[in-house]
Structure formats: structure tokens, C-alpha cells
Amino acid sequence: MTAADPTYGWITLTTDYGLSDGFVAACHGVIARLAPAVRVLDVTHLVPPGDIRRGSAVLAQAVPHMPPAVHVAVVDPGVGTARRGVALEAGPSVLVGPDNGLLPAAADVLGGIRRCVALGSVALGSVAPADLSWLPGPVSSTFHGRDIFAPVAAAIATGLDLAGIGPVAGPDTLVRLPDPVVVTGDDLIEAEVTMVDHFGNVQLAAPGLALAGLVGPLRVGGVPAVKGETFGDVPPGEFVVYVDSAGRVAVALNGGRAVVALALSEGDIVRITSAGE
Amino acid sequence: MTAADPTYGWITLTTDYGLSDGFVAACHGVIARLAPAVRVLDVTHLVPPGDIRRGSAVLAQAVPHMPPAVHVAVVDPGVGTARRGVALEAGPSVLVGPDNGLLPAAADVLGGIRRCVALGSVALGSVAPADLSWLPGPVSSTFHGRDIFAPVAAAIATGLDLAGIGPVAGPDTLVRLPDPVVVTGDDLIEAEVTMVDHFGNVQLAAPGLALAGLVGPLRVGGVPAVKGETFGDVPPGEFVVYVDSAGRVAVALNGGRAVVALALSEGDIVRITSAGE
Amino acid sequence: MTAADPTYGWITLTTDYGLSDGFVAACHGVIARLAPAVRVLDVTHLVPPGDIRRGSAVLAQAVPHMPPAVHVAVVDPGVGTARRGVALEAGPSVLVGPDNGLLPAAADVLGGIRRCVALGSVALGSVAPADLSWLPGPVSSTFHGRDIFAPVAAAIATGLDLAGIGPVAGPDTLVRLPDPVVVTGDDLIEAEVTMVDHFGNVQLAAPGLALAGLVGPLRVGGVPAVKGETFGDVPPGEFVVYVDSAGRVAVALNGGRAVVALALSEGDIVRITSAGE
Numbered sequence: 003m004t005a006a007d008p009t010y011g012w013i014t015l016t017t018d019y020g021l022s023d024g025f026v027a028a029c030h031g032v033i034a035r036l037a038p039a040v041r042v043l044d045v046t047h048l049v050p051p052g053d054i055r056r057g058s059a060v061l062a063q064a065v066p067h068m069p070p071a072v073h074v075a076v077v078d079p080g081v082g083t084a085r086r087g088v089a090l091e092a093g094p095s096v097l098v099g100p101d102n103g104l105l106p107a108a109a110d111v112l113g114g115i116r117r118c119v120a121l122g123s124v125a126l127g128s129v130a131p132a133d134l135s136w137l138p139g140p141v142s143s144t145f146h147g148r149d150i151f152a153p154v155a156a157a158i159a160t161g162l163d164l165a166g167i168g169p170v171a172g173p174d175t176l177v178r179l180p181d182p183v184v185v186t187g188d189d190l191i192e193a194e195v196t197m198v199d200h201f202g203n204v205q206l207a208a209p210g211l212a213l214a215g216l217v218g219p220l221r222v223g224g225v226p227a228v229k230g231e232t233f234g235d236v237p238p239g240e241f242v243v244y245v246d247s248a249g250r251v252a253v254a255l256n257g258g259r260a261v262v263a264l265a266l267s268e269g270d271i272v273r274i275t276s277a278g279e
Numbered sequence: 280m281t282a283a284d285p286t287y288g289w290i291t292l293t294t295d296y297g298l299s300d301g302f303v304a305a306c307h308g309v310i311a312r313l314a315p316a317v318r319v320l321d322v323t324h325l326v327p328p329g330d331i332r333r334g335s336a337v338l339a340q341a342v343p344h345m346p347p348a349v350h351v352a353v354v355d356p357g358v359g360t361a362r363r364g365v366a367l368e369a370g371p372s373v374l375v376g377p378d379n380g381l382l383p384a385a386a387d388v389l390g391g392i393r394r395c396v397a398l399g400s401v402a403l404g405s406v407a408p409a410d411l412s413w414l415p416g417p418v419s420s421t422f423h424g425r426d427i428f429a430p431v432a433a434a435i436a437t438g439l440d441l442a443g444i445g446p447v448a449g450p451d452t453l454v455r456l457p458d459p460v461v462v463t464g465d466d467l468i469e470a471e472v473t474m475v476d477h478f479g480n481v482q483l484a485a486p487g488l489a490l491a492g493l494v495g496p497l498r499v500g501g502v503p504a505v506k507g508e509t510f511g512d513v514p515p516g517e518f519v520v521y522v523d524s525a526g527r528v529a530v531a532l533n534g535g536r537a538v539v540a541l542a543l544s545e546g547d548i549v550r551i552t553s554a555g556e
Numbered sequence: 557m558t559a560a561d562p563t564y565g566w567i568t569l570t571t572d573y574g575l576s577d578g579f580v581a582a583c584h585g586v587i588a589r590l591a592p593a594v595r596v597l598d599v600t601h602l603v604p605p606g607d608i609r610r611g612s613a614v615l616a617q618a619v620p621h622m623p624p625a626v627h628v629a630v631v632d633p634g635v636g637t638a639r640r641g642v643a644l645e646a647g648p649s650v651l652v653g654p655d656n657g658l659l660p661a662a663a664d665v666l667g668g669i670r671r672c673v674a675l676g677s678v679a680l681g682s683v684a685p686a687d688l689s690w691l692p693g694p695v696s697s698t699f700h701g702r703d704i705f706a707p708v709a710a711a712i713a714t715g716l717d718l719a720g721i722g723p724v725a726g727p728d729t730l731v732r733l734p735d736p737v738v739v740t741g742d743d744l745i746e747a748e749v750t751m752v753d754h755f756g757n758v759q760l761a762a763p764g765l766a767l768a769g770l771v772g773p774l775r776v777g778g779v780p781a782v783k784g785e786t787f788g789d790v791p792p793g794e795f796v797v798y799v800d801s802a803g804r805v806a807v808a809l810n811g812g813r814a815v816v817a818l819a820l821s822e823g824d825i826v827r828i829t830s831a832g833e
Contacts, residue, residue, distance in 0.1 A: 012311060014304070020754030021298070021575070022602035024618035027568070030597050031621035034566060038623070043307050048299035051755050052811070064301035067308040067425065069315070079811070082786030143786040145801030148621065200297030201328050232359030232420040247422035257329070257356070289588060291581070298575070320584050325576040341578035344585040344702065346592070477574030478605050509636030509697040524699035534606070534633070 008040050010096070010159040012071035015042060016061045017147060018049040019076070025145070029074070029152040036138060036156035043068065045075075052079040054103050055179055056268065059197050062107035063248045070094035072155040074147070075104050082143035087121030087150055088171060089164055096164070098155050100146070103179040115173040119164045121150060182207035189216060189276040191251060195268050202259025204266055205252045206274075210245030219277035222253050223264060226277065233257075243274060285317050287373070287436040289348035293322040293338045294424060295329060296353070302422070306351070306429040313415060313433035320345065322352075329356040331380050332456055333545065336474050339384035340525045347371035349432040351424070352381050359420035364398030364427055365448060366441055373441070375432050377423070380456040392450040396441045398427060459484035466493060466553040468528060472545050479536025481543055482529045483551075487522030496554035499530050500541060503554065510534075520551060562594050564650070564713040566625035570599040570615045571701060572606060573630070579699070583628070583706040590692060590710035597622065599629075606633040608657050609733055610822065613751050616661035617802045624648035626709040628701070629658050636697035641675030641704055642725060643718055650718070652709050654700070657733040669727040673718045675704060736761035743770060743830040745805060749822050756813025758820055759806045760828075764799030773831035776807050777818060780831065787811075797828060 013033055019025035026047050033042055045064045049057040057077035065073060078085075078100045086101040093112035097105045101120070109115045121134070134141060134150065136157075141149040154167060182194035184207045193208035213229065220227045220243050227241035236242045238257035241264075246252035253260050253272070266272065290310055296302035303324050310319055322341045326334040334354035342350060355362075355377040363378040370389030374382045378397070386392045398411070411418060411427065413434075418426040431444060459471040461484045470485035490506065497504045497520050504518035513519045515534035518541075523529035530537050530549070543549065567587055573579035580601050587596055599618045603611040611631035619627060632639075632654040640655040647666035651659045655674070663669045675688070688695060688704065690711075695703040708721060736748035738761045747762035767783065774781045774797050781795035790796045792811035795818075800806035807814050807826070820826065 011315065018754075022600055023751070023753045024599050024614045024621075025754070027597060027599040027618050028621040031618070031623065034595075034597060034623045035621075038565065041311075043304060043311060045301050045304040046299055060301045064304050064308070067301075067305040067312075069308065069311045080788050083788035142801040143798070148801065197300070199300045200295075200302070234357050234360035244420070247419040247425065288592065318588075320581060320588060322578050322581040323576055337578050341581050341585070344578075344582040344589075346585065346588045474577070476577045477572075477579070511634050511637035521697065524696040524702065 008037060008159050009161045010070060010072050011040060012069050013037070013040055013042050013152075013155050013159055014045050014064070014068055014071050014073045015047070016045040016049065016057060016064070016073070016075040017047045017077065018051045018053065018057065019047045019147065020051075021047055025147070028145075028148045032148055032152040033156050036153055037160045040156065040159045043071070045073075049077050053077060054079075056197070058104050058107045058179060061104070062111045063197070065095065065108045065112055068095070072096045072098060072159045073108065074151050074155045075099040075108070076147040076151055077104055078102065078146065081146050086171075087146065087154075088176065089119050089121060089154060089158065089167055090115050090173075091117040091164060096155075096158050098151050098158070101177050103177045106176055106178050115176075117164055118171045118173050118176065119168045120171040121154060121168050183271055184208050184212075186212040186215070191216065191274040192271055193251065195266055195270045195272060196250065198261045198266070198268055201254070202261040203246065203252055203254040204260050204264065204272070205246055205248065205250050206272055208251040210249045210251060213243065213245060213251050216243075216274065216276055221275050221277050223273055225264065227253065227274075285314060285436050286438045287317065287347060287349045289318050289320055289346050290314070290429075290432050290436055291320045291322050291341075291345055291348050291350045292324070293326065293334060293341070293350070293352040294324045294354065295326040295334065296324045296424065297328075298324055302424065305422075305425045309425055309429040310433050313430055314437045317433065317436045320348070322350075326354050330354060331356075333474070335381050335384045335456055338381070339388045340474070342372065342385045342389055345372070349373045349375060349436045350385065351428050351432045352376040352385070353424040353428055354381055355379065355423065358423050363448070364423065364431075365453065366396050366398060366431060366435065366444055367392050367450075367453075368394040368441060373432075373435050375428050375435070378454050380454045383453055383455050392453075394441055395448045395450050395453065396445045397448040398431060398445050460548055461485050461489075463489040463492070468493065468551040469548055470528065472543055472547045472549060473527065475538045475543070475545055478531070479538040480523065480529055480531040481537045481541065481549070482523055482525065482527050483549055485528040487526045487528060490520065490522060490528050493520075493551065493553055498552050498554050500550055502541065504530065504551075562591060562713050563715045564594065564624060564626050566595050566597055566623050567591070567706075567709050567713055568597045568599050568618070568622055568625050568627045569601070570603065570611060570618070570627070570629040571601045571631065572603040572611065573601045573701065574605075575601055579701065582699075582702045586702055586706040587710050590707055591714045594710065594713045597625070599627075603631050607631060608633075610751070612658050612661045612733060615658070616665045617751070619649065619662045619666055622649070626650045626652060626713045627662065628705050628709045629653040629662070630701040630705055631658055632656065632700065635700050639731075640725075641700065641708075642730065643673050643675060643708060643712065643721055644669050644727075645671040645718060650709075650712050652705050652712070655731050657731045660730055660732050669730075671718055672725045672727050672730065673722040674725040675708060675722050737825055738762050738766075740766040740769070745770065745828040746825060747805065749820055749824045749826060750804065752815045752820070752822055755808070756815040757800065757806055757808040758814045758818065758826070759800055759802065759804045760826055762805040764803045764805060767797065767799060767805050770797075770828065770830055775829050775831050777827055779818065781807065781828075
């Protein structure tokens, strides 16, 4: 393998670092120095600070569209404490980040965890310490994206096997977020809001198939809506329930922001019924 | 042609997708998978949702500074309805996006449309359907950026001729935005606000040459201003009328935001006169 | 040297251009056209408009993590006036931008200025005019990032020696920002706020070593705080004083925004003492 032929051609970054500081650039810089032939693709850096659930959902919905890659995700309010870092092989890719629930949903989407190793951390607690002395620079207590996760990703992308990173960890030892609420029945969907997008469209945890059983005019939390395929299937100012581009049931307001009109937040439970119910 | 030698070395992206979801990354990922040797340059993803006019203006002012490229633009409130997608050859580049008025201004700047083909859409209406079965994945009803426009751009960048994409469409069949209002006379400019930039500078539709006829102190909508070349040509807190970096007449407030101080919005008409008028 | 082997493999960009216009893309486009083999790394484009101090601090804290590069920085309220442009060799890299205080801190971090040349400007004032006729395009009065700094960076990255750009300028002729206030004593730090990050953490100008002398419980401007290493070293809702990832003394509020809770702004003076003081 040469510099021009890395094991993984891409590293992706998903963080809550924002775009106004130099944090994201420092991660890019570390990768540019350690793995210059690898290209970096930013998923988003605007996960709300510390919002692990949102980070998990964005990452899981992005990875199916990415080339084989080392996906680095850092939403890490426990940085520098006893929480572990982990690296997971899943499908054709590797996920690297804190063991706080951020990564497993993406691993599931990629085909499930094939192998998992623990990365050391500054305060390792009860975790067998990984040897991080091979990392190229000092490790701060508050910026593991730059000091651990990005250099580990660069090392993996340029050929380091996971065995060289840290002790094997059982996939069942990973921290996982609770499953979102989804109840489906005859003429009924009750499901948690998983994501609200830039346009104010409200995505539910329910899979698109759940919508098949609902016919005729609908009600979303008591408000009239129409089952359709896209925004323009209803007149401006009306609600449409559809299967979104991630394959989930979603609610949109043509020409407006459903999230505002329905006064919803991520995590809320939404009930969709046939209008006659 | 090899993977290292694409027909177009660059694809640019201009959208209203925002930066907080994984939408932009999904487009990047699709291109990375289909055209790994092509590089992607983001124009902006912060066009206000559905604001076709703003998207058109940003794109048209960006393309002169780009290398030959396939320019993908998606501000597409009608996604999934009968509106067509199109691909246009213009100058050394190709434009790809919805046929809703977004692309023609950029095509004009690039030298005019040489060839135009229609892309299919999920709901084709009266348009002869293009065969999209060659696209690598399923086509959602709400995310044609990821499912149609990005893969079409990747295909064009790696060598597909427009003839392979869809039926020829007459350039005169394209949806065009109305021309902005521009009236110039002796000692007078009346023109529509085309763009307000990040600094609050107000760009008018009038070409820079229109400013040549105005001499001495000016009035902008009744407010005193000075004709100058740059912000620092007037003291802090005063207005300057100048030819901006896109060659248009513009109004700035040194050290402040002209758009706020003049209470203007995009689309408003501004009147500039010599102070004695 | 070939196109595939530039003198500098990277150009970085730090500006106050924002992300909603095509300004950043125009700079990328100019570089893509002039130096296609060079890759561009965005540090940030969200420096508050005209905030030279913030731009200087972000740049200086980013450059240590970058590969050797031509670093372009543009926070330039005096664009088009008599202020000079400059190019500085510092350590393994080159800095390019306006001579308004933006660049010297980064040059210091990189190892000090080895060589400095002046770039021309539209209005050169008392500066010996550099010949900018070699630049590939016309030079606007308001967008030197696109028309001067980016093409100069592309030229340097692809092999142009600084001697070919403009007359030598003494490093002591550069505009420098005033040093921030830092007073350290037994059980005392008084220092200026240099940066507030995306998470609301408050970085002071004091070096991390200054914290060594402070023992036991602390007070930050009268409020109780604990000396620690990371956010999770204190319970949620409490303040921690720590050495941040840039090696500076900083104050955070676990689970919150210290900058809000302490009602601070960049430039304010913060006093940290042992609690008994």
C-alpha cells in the first residue's frame, strides 16, 4: 500500500463542534498530515451541542449514501472522563467515536458490528487501558476529536488493523440509546419524532411500510392531513404524510414548517390516524 | 478516459438544504461513490428554503469564477411533482437541476445554452418521460438532489453525453424568472435589490456602468450617500454607492449593515439620484 | 515541479465571508483554476464581520494542526483602501492577507516571520506599489480575497517565490494587535477573554501554566469553581477551570454555557483566585 492507495479512501466527520471555531479545521488538519491521500467528507458539524440522539440519527441516515469510509463521529459531553472510545467494523466501513450511544445505529444500518475495539481515554476508569502512546501528539482532556479520534481514523484509513488500536470489546458492552417509541395498528401510527430537518419536516421513527395501512384522509395529532408522496401533493398550507427520503413516515406542511405548525420537538410522540377514527 | 481523467474535474453544489442535516453529505457521498476522481465544490447550501430567485442569483454570480464544471443547483419546492429536471450545456460547463427558473441566469453568464435535455421526474406530467432506470439507486419523491441530480452530474462528469440522459428540450421551453426592474436615466437609477450579502451590503440589478452618469453627492431613497469605490471611501456610519465585485451597483454602510439602515429586502426597488435632484 | 507536485499541497482559508453567499466558493474556484492540484482546507468563514481580533485568534490556534500550507486569512474592513496586503513566510508555511493585525499571531505560533513582502492594493497610499499585473484577472475594490489573496496563494503554492510578489517589508513594519491583558500572581490570574467557543466555554489569554499556582477551590469573578481537567470533573451546573485544548486557561460550565452564566464577552477581563482570597 502506498500513500496514494489507502485502505479507506474517505474519512467522514459528524460532530457538534459548530463552524465558527477552528475545531473542525483542526481535525481536517490532523488527517491531512497523517493521511494526505485520504479525502474528508463532512456529514455535519451542527449537531446541537451534546445531543447524542440527534447525532446518532443524522449519522445513521447518512452512512448508506457514503463510500466505504472511516466514519468519525464526536458528540461527546463526557470527553476526558471514564467513558470509552471505540472503533467498530460494520459492513464495508469503520466507525470511530465515543462509546456513548452515538455509533450503534449507524453500525446497524451498515450491516451490524463485525468487530469492536476499545480506545483508551485520559481517564480510563474500569476499562483496560489501550496504549495510545503511538498517537502522534499529546492528548488533551477536552478535544479527543482532534487528539484521538481523527488520528485513529487516519491510522485505520492508511492500513492499521483494529487489533493494533486497543483491546477487543464485546458489541453487547456498547452503550446504546433506548429504542424510539413506535406503535402501529389498524389505521394508527404512534411514533416518536426522530428528526426535524432544515425545512421543518417532521420525521417519525415509524418505517414507511407502516403508512400502507392508513387510507383516506388522515389526522396528525388531531389536525387534518393527506397521505401523499411529496410536498406538492397538497395545496400550500396543508399537511401531507409521506414516506421520506430515509424511508420513514414523515409529516410536512407544503410551503411551511410542519414542526412549528404542529408545535413538535424531537422526542415527542405523534399520533396519525385515519380521519374517521 | 480513466477514473483519474474525468470529462469534468469538478462538480459544484448550490442548494437550500442547510448544513444541519445529512442532505448535503448524501449528495457528496453519491458523487464520491459514482465519480471518485471528481472533486466537489460547495457554492452555498444556505439559500433560504425555496427561494429560487436568491438561488439563481448566487449561482449566476459564482459560476464565472469556477473551473469548467457540472454545476448542480437544487432549490426545488416542486420536487416530485410534474416540474421537469433539466441538464444544460452552457459555455465550458453543464448545469443540472429543476426547471423552475433556477438555472437560466447562470447559463446566460456562462455564454448561453448550447444544448438542453429534460430529465425525468417521478411525476412526469406532460413531459416525455426520460428513462431513469440507469440511475444507480431508487428515486425518492422528495430528495432528487441525492437521487437524480447528483448521480446525473456524476455521470456527465465521467463522460456521459447529454444525449444519453433524456430528450432534447428547446431552450425557449425553460421556465425563466422575470427580469428584475432596472430603470436608468440622466442622474437616476431605479433598480430592484437582487442580493443582500452577509455584510448587509445591498446589490441592485443595475449594471455598474449605470453609475457613470451619476456625479456629485447622491441620495439613496432620500438618504445622503457618496459615490465611491469601496467601504473605506466614506467615514464610518455613512453610505457609499459603488460597483460591487459582481459588477453591479451596490449600496454599503461603512462599518454597518446598509440593508438594516435602509430597511430593504430582496426584491424591493431602490432609487438613486444625484443629491440635487 | 508538476501540477501534481505543488510546493505547498494545501491552502487554508479563514474569513468573515459567511456561508450564505458565493464569496467562499469564488475563492475556492479561483484556486481550483490556478492551482488544481492544491487542496483547500476551510478553517472558518464565520469570523464576525470585521472582527480582526477574533480572526487572528482562530487562525493562530488552528495553524499548529495544519500541514505545511499557504494560509489565506481575510478579515478586511479596510479592503481597497491604503492598507497593504502582505505575504509572510513563517515556519514551514506562508501567511497571506491584509496587513491589519490579522496574521502576526499565527506567524509567531508557526515559529516567527522569516520573510515578508508587501502586496499591492488598489489604493497604495505611501506603500511602494507592487506589480499586480501578473494576476490573472481584474482586481475589484471590495473583494481582494478572490482577486488578490487567493490568486497570490495559488501562485505561491505552485512555486512562485515571495520575491516575485512584491517589495520586501520589515516584519517590524507590520500592524500588530495589542497584547491581551494577562496578570498572574500568587493565587491569582487576571486575564482577558480571548475566545468564546461554540459551546460557550471561555478561553483566557493566560497560559495553562498559570493555573499551576492555584490550589483548592477557586472563584471566577466571585463565583465558585473547581480546578479540573475536563467538563465532567464537576457536576452539571458547576464551573470548572481547566487548561483547554489550545493550552490556555479556560472556564466551562458543565452542561451549560459559561459565557452566558458569567455574562462575559471577548475582551473582558476575568479574575480567578483561590476561594479563600
